[in-house]
Amino acid sequence: MSKSNNWPEVKLIEALSKGGTLREQATYFLINEYVHYVPVVAKKTGLAQDLALDVYTDALVDMMGQVANGTFKGESKLSTYLYQIFFFKCIDLSRKNTTNTIDYRAELPEVPAMEPSFARKMEATEAVGQLHKYMDVLGEPCKQILLDWGFWGYNMSEIAVRVGLEDSLQVKDRKYRCLKKLRKLME
Amino acid sequence: MSRNENINDIIDDYHAGEIPGMDFQKQLKTDAELQQEFELYQKDMAVIRASAKVQLKEHAALALSNNGRNQNAVFPVKWIILIGAIIVLLVAGFFFYHKYGQPKTSPELYAAHFELLPPSNDRSNSNPTDIWQAAMADYANQDFNKAIEILKPVIHQPDFKYAESGKLYLGLSYMMVNENQNAIDIFGEISAESSFVPDAEWYMALAFLKMNKIPEAKAALQKIVEQPKHFKQEEAGKILSAMGH
Numbered sequence: 001m002s003k004s005n006n007w008p009e010v011k012l013i014e015a016l017s018k019g020g021t022l023r024e025q026a027t028y029f030l031i032n033e034y035v036h037y038v039p040v041v042a043k044k045t046g047l048a049q050d051l052a053l054d055v056y057t058d059a060l061v062d063m064m065g066q067v068a069n070g071t072f073k074g075e076s077k078l079s080t081y082l083y084q085i086f087f088f089k090c091i092d093l094s095r096k097n098t099t100n101t102i103d104y105r106a107e108l109p110e111v112p113a114m115e116p117s118f119a120r121k122m123e124a125t126e127a128v129g130q131l132h133k134y135m136d137v138l139g140e141p142c143k144q145i146l147l148d149w150g151f152w153g154y155n156m157s158e159i160a161v162r163v164g165l166e167d168s169l170q171v172k173d174r175k176y177r178c179l180k181k182l183r184k185l186m187e
Numbered sequence: 188m189s190r191n192e193n194i195n196d197i198i199d200d201y202h203a204g205e206i207p208g209m210d211f212q213k214q215l216k217t218d219a220e221l222q223q224e225f226e227l228y229q230k231d232m233a234v235i236r237a238s239a240k241v242q243l244k245e246h247a248a249l250a251l252s253n254n255g256r257n258q259n260a261v262f263p264v265k266w267i268i269l270i271g272a273i274i275v276l277l278v279a280g281f282f283f284y285h286k287y288g289q290p291k292t293s294p295e296l297y298a299a300h301f302e303l304l305p306p307s308n309d310r311s312n313s314n315p316t317d318i319w320q321a322a323m324a325d326y327a328n329q330d331f332n333k334a335i336e337i338l339k340p341v342i343h344q345p346d347f348k349y350a351e352s353g354k355l356y357l358g359l360s361y362m363m364v365n366e367n368q369n370a371i372d373i374f375g376e377i378s379a380e381s382s383f384v385p386d387a388e389w390y391m392a393l394a395f396l397k398m399n400k401i402p403e404a405k406a407a408l409q410k411i412v413e414q415p416k417h418f419k420q421e422e423a424g425k426i427l428s429a430m431g432h
Contacts, residue, residue, distance in 0.1 A: 035250040057244040131237035150235035179231055
């Protein structure tokens with residue numbers, strides 16, 4: 001993924017909100033641009049760098065979701081917001097084994113206190129490593145179709161081009177079959 | 188369209204943001220089948236998101252590794268710039284040293300410091316000899332060979348009243364026709380009691396410089412430097428410094 005150096009804040013927010021190619025490019029841009037937070041925060045919080053990298057990715061995905069659903073209102077810079085989420089998540093993790101956990105969202109002025117969603121509860125109870133394996137078992141092109149649709153927000157016509165299917169209807173049909181397969185794996 | 192397809196379409200529309208969240212929530216509360224399907228959708232999304240995070244983490248790890256490499260690369264670049272700057276300074280220093288700072292060659296120093304003594308106009312004597320007047324006239328006209336011709340035979344004559352000053356002007360005339368050793372010899376003959384000794388010492392030192400006789404020139408200049416009242420003490424010191432003494 002090429003890294004664009006020309007991502008004004010407004011464009012980034014717009015890209016993350018819209019989905020598709022722009023969201024993908026903006027996401028990789030953010031990863032590249034702020035990955036240097038990882039060693040800094042890892043050092044501050046005493047987390048292993050690999051673990052901090054997990055949290056960084058997690059924070060980024062959280063931020064993407066908040067930008068997309070309008071929770072993020074642009075009162076701070078995306079980079080600041082990402083750093084805050086990342087930092088508090090790291091602190092939270094570093095205290096995980098104690099009862100003294102903190103709710104990082106309380107420290108973020110823009111983020112209202114949210115009830116964890118069903119999916120979040122699921123992610124919290126199942127090891128993330130286990131979840132992604134279901135996708136690996138699905139194989140291609142199911143994995144790409146589901147990622148393009150579910151994570152990047154490509155529409156069916158765009159996915160058709162990306163995976164080499166004829167049209168959006170084929171993609172839609174394929175997606176349902178892939179989801180069915182995935183659900184069977186998770187039973 | 189079957190009920191299942193209809194539910195999936197509703198969820199797809201919700202996923203694509205085509206149904207307002209509030210409307211969807213209302214629908215969820217009243218539609219048990221939709222609720223059931225939505226729970227499955229959320230599970231699907233958790234798996235998809237987990238898979239995406241793995242991909243993003245791989246990319247982040249790579250970016251972090253590249254970032255580290257770039258940061259490391261910064262140091263060599265900084266070092267290269269630093270070394271480059273040092274080399275430029277050294278080259279510039281070398282250039283300026285050679286251009287301005289290096290001790291000048293003896294002939295250069297001679298040329299920079301030599302000033303021809305003006306001809307003597309002996310007003311104390313109302314009747315200067317014809318020989319002396321003729322010699323000074325030739326000297327003034329820069330006809331140094333003629334001045335030498337006149338002065339050389341007379342300076343050792345006991346009755347020549349301008350013997351000491353004559354030796355000085357003869358020596359200068361020798362210098363001007365580039366017979367520097369003769370000049371040095373004649374300067375050396377000037378009586379230690381003569382008031383022309385400081386001039387003779389100075390021009391002798393310059394004659395050594397002109398001949399590129401460095402040790403002799405330095406010794407002659409050092410002799411001047413050691414005389415606090417010598418009229419060329421400071422200048423002799425400067426020449427010695429310029430010679431790297």
